Amino acid sequence: MDDARLETLISQVRARLEAIPPAQPLWDQSCLTFVRARALALDPEQWTAGERQHANSCNRCRHLVESFHREIGHLSYWILLRDARGVAREWEQQQVDAHLEMDGCRYCRRRKEALAQRLSLWLHFPHVPALRDPATLLAAPAEPLVLARAEHADLEAELIDDRDDLSLEIRTKNPALDHKLVGYAFIATGGELVFEGFLLLVPDVEGWYTGQAALERAAFLGRSGRPGGTLEVSVPELELLGERETPLLRAAAARDETGRQAWLSWAERAAVRFADSPIPIAATLRAIAAVLRSPD
Amino acid sequence: MVEDSETVGDELEDQELMVAFYECSEAAFETIASRWWGRLFSYFRYYGESPTNAEEMAQDTLVRLYQTKEKRQYDVQRPFKPFLYAIAQNRWREEARKRARCPNTVPLEPIHELIQAKTNEPSDKLAEDLFTCIRNLPSSQQAYILHCEKHGLGQLSHNEIAELLGKWPPQITQISQRARDSLRKCLSAKGYQ
Numbered sequence: 166m167d168d169a170r171l172e173t174l175i176s177q178v179r180a181r182l183e184a185i186p187p188a189q190p191l192w193d194q195s196c197l198t199f200v201r202a203r204a205l206a207l208d209p210e211q212w213t214a215g216e217r218q219h220a221n222s223c224n225r226c227r228h229l230v231e232s233f234h235r236e237i238g239h240l241s242y243w244i245l246l247r248d249a250r251g252v253a254r255e256w257e258q259q260q261v262d263a264h265l266e267m268d269g270c271r272y273c274r275r276r277k278e279a280l281a282q283r284l285s286l287w288l289h290f291p292h293v294p295a296l297r298d299p300a301t302l303l304a305a306p307a308e309p310l311v312l313a314r315a316e317h318a319d320l321e322a323e324l325i326d327d328r329d330d331l332s333l334e335i336r337t338k339n340p341a342l343d344h345k346l347v348g349y350a351f352i353a354t355g356g357e358l359v360f361e362g363f364l365l366l367v368p369d370v371e372g373w374y375t376g377q378a379a380l381e382r383a384a385f386l387g388r389s390g391r392p393g394g395t396l397e398v399s400v401p402e403l404e405l406l407g408e409r410e411t412p413l414l415r416a417a418a419a420r421d422e423t424g425r426q427a428w429l430s431w432a433e434r435a436a437v438r439f440a441d442s443p444i445p446i447a448a449t450l451r452a453i454a455a456v457l458r459s460p461d
Numbered sequence: 462m463v464e465d466s467e468t469v470g471d472e473l474e475d476q477e478l479m480v481a482f483y484e485c486s487e488a489a490f491e492t493i494a495s496r497w498w499g500r501l502f503s504y505f506r507y508y509g510e511s512p513t514n515a516e517e518m519a520q521d522t523l524v525r526l527y528q529t530k531e532k533r534q535y536d537v538q539r540p541f542k543p544f545l546y547a548i549a550q551n552r553w554r555e556e557a558r559k560r561a562r563c564p565n566t567v568p569l570e571p572i573h574e575l576i577q578a579k580t581n582e583p584s585d586k587l588a589e590d591l592f593t594c595i596r597n598l599p600s601s602q603q604a605y606i607l608h609c610e611k612h613g614l615g616q617l618s619h620n621e622i623a624e625l626l627g628k629w630p631p632q633i634t635q636i637s638q639r640a641r642d643s644l645r646k647c648l649s650a651k652g653y654q
Contacts, residue, residue, distance in 0.1 A: 166645045166653060172612065174653060175644075178588045179614045182507065199494055199527055200487040228517050232524040238531075263531070 195219050197226045206233035208271040239407045240264055240273045243350045243361065246399055249280040254356055276405050288315040288322050288398035313396065322349075322398045331382045335366065335398060336375040342366050343374050344431050348401050348410075351380075353394040363410075363417040367427045403435055404444050411449040418453045429457040475541035483530055483537070494523045500616060501549055507607060507614060508553050518556065522549045542617060543624035546608070550625065594647035601626060602640035605633065612637055 197205070197216065205211055212220075220226045240261060247253040248261045265274050309327035316322070319339035325332050335347050343366065350361035364376035406414070418428040432454040439447040473481070473489075475496070481489035501522050505515035525548050529535050535544050595606055608615035608622050619637070623630045 166649045168641065168645075170654070171641060171645050171648065174587060174591065174648065175606075175613060178591050181585070181588065182503070182614060198487075198491055199523065200490065203524075203527065224513075225516065225520070229520055229524070232517075232521050233527075236521075236524050236528050238528075 196223060197229060199229070202226065202229040203233045203237070204269065206230050206237060208269050210271060237270070239270065239409060240276070241358075241361075241409050242348065242399075242401060242406055243352075243358070243397055245273070245277050245280055245405070246397065246401075249277065256356060273407075276407065279402070280405055288317050288320055288396075315396075315398070320398070320400070322396075324396060331380045333364075333378045333380060333396075333398075334375060335364065335377075336369070336373050337366060338372050338374070340374070342400065343368060344427060344434075345374075345400050346403065346414075346431065347376055348397075348399050348406075349378060350397045351394055352397070359394065361413060363414055364421070365424060365427050365431055367424060403439065403446050403450075404442070406446050408445045411445060414446070414449055415453060415456075418457060425457055429454060432457060476537050479535055479541060480537050483533055483535075490527060493526070497523070497545060501545075504546070504549055504616075505553060510553075510556070514556070518549070518552050521552050525552070540621055540624065543621040546617065546621075546625050590648060590651045590653070591644075594644050594651075597647060598640055598643055601628075601636050602643065605636045605640050606644070609637065612641060 197220070201216075205216070216226075220230065244253065244257050244260060247257060253261065261277070264270050265277065309325050312324040312326050314321075314323045319337045319342065320335065321337065322333065322335045325334060333349055335349075345366050346363055347366060348361070348363050351359045353359050360380065362378055364378045366374040366376045369375040418432065421428060432450050436447070436450040436454050439450060473492075475493060478489045478493050482493065498519055501519035502515050505518045506512070510518060522545070526535075526545060535541070595603055598606065604626060605622060606613035606615075608617045608625065610616050610618060617625065619633045620630055622628075623633045626633070628636075
């Protein structure tokens with residue numbers, strides 16, 4: 166068999182495949198356009214009665230709105246928080262304006278309004294200095310170095326550089342914050358969100374409630390090559406966390422082996438509180454509790 | 462509902478339409494969507510998806526294309542087709558992973574059913590033999606035969622396949638030669654002269 170014969174055989178099969186058209190064109194006159202479907206995914210209150218009636222009997226339109234709903238990236242908790250606190254950078258402000266004003270995302274608009282009304286406990290480290298140069302670590306004194314410290318209301322936090330370990334410690338003496346979730350995020354000088362995560366405050370000695378997070382030194386040095394940045398710490402209202410934060414929550418609960426029981430207790434209580442809620446975090450809470458309850 | 466001017470610039474190239482779309486002409490996107498819908502549908506059908514799945518995955522691909530607007534992820538200086546097909550291929554791989562199927566294996570049975578349904582014949586031996594031979598190829602050669610408009614069953618040029626597979630064009634020439642050598646041997650062994 167030569168090349169020409171092979172191409173003839175392939176073209177015969179190709180002709181049969183090409184003769185098979187789509188079942189129907191993508192839309193007819195009554196179907197939603199991509200633009201309209203996206204607008205409805207961003208703001209469900211825009212649905213008209215006619216559109217609802219059509220979508221109820223049109224899988225294609227229903228799937229299109231669902232697909233946009235899955236693919237649309239919502240604003241992170243940290244950007245909304247920084248915006249509410251008035252410390253958002255220019256590019257963060259642009260992102261907020263584009264998503265809320267131009268796209269008209271009702272979900273994030275509600276989160277922003279709720280944040281503005283109930284500003285959570287918040288610590289802002291306006292400038293975290295550069296870490297000690299790894300090359301000089303051997304010559305450095307043995308004692309831990311407090312890189313940054315902040316306190317506000319009942320909450321205190323320290324970023325500690327202890328030669329091999331870099332950690333964030335958060336503490337309070339307010340018993341109302343026992344088993345409260347705390348979020349943290351480090352944003353490098355260049356604007357890059359280097360890492361973010363969550364921890365739980367649990368009872369410690371002398372009336373303190375504390376939580377620690379081990380941080381990766383390499384991540385902290387930043388990929389941008391520009392040392393330093395800002396560190397944010399916040400006690401978030403759970404209903405204000407979005408889909409973007411749910412994998413971080415799962416990871417935090419899975420990582421903290423010694424605090425497993427505390428996480429289970431927190432997740433179970435929160436899952437009960439949001440049992441009938443449609444917020445994105447509700448399913449995550451149930452999933453975390455289920456995983457932590459399992460014997461392994 | 463569909464607006465009166467739901468499409469613009471049928472005569473424009475895809476790249477020009479993407480520029481217009483990124484500059485906020487939403488009608489330009491509707492033109493791209495209607496232009497590529499059928500080809501994306503066929504693409505997923507080639508990969509063995511049912512008509513319903515193929516429709517939904519074609520929609521998902523276009524939705525993801527729409528979502529590139531925010532970060533201007535498509536470089537309008539580069540060819541459009543490989544960019545779109547890379548999104549489609551990622552979507553298909555996700556589906557394959559969900560079903561715990563090897564992402565590079567061509568599922569033959571649905572394609573057989575497809576051809577049989579169309580030709581109304583009990584069996585299409587040539588198609589069956591060809592797909593059996595394709596299935597025996599390494600993954601890069603399978604992808605080449607499925608995508609190549611000149612030597613295979615697809616709609617892409619060698620340069621576009623190179624973009625899609627992240628390889629240099631000379632590597633695609635090599636893959637092409639090996640794939641065709643293997644197919645010739647395989648089909649010859651099945652009695653084709």
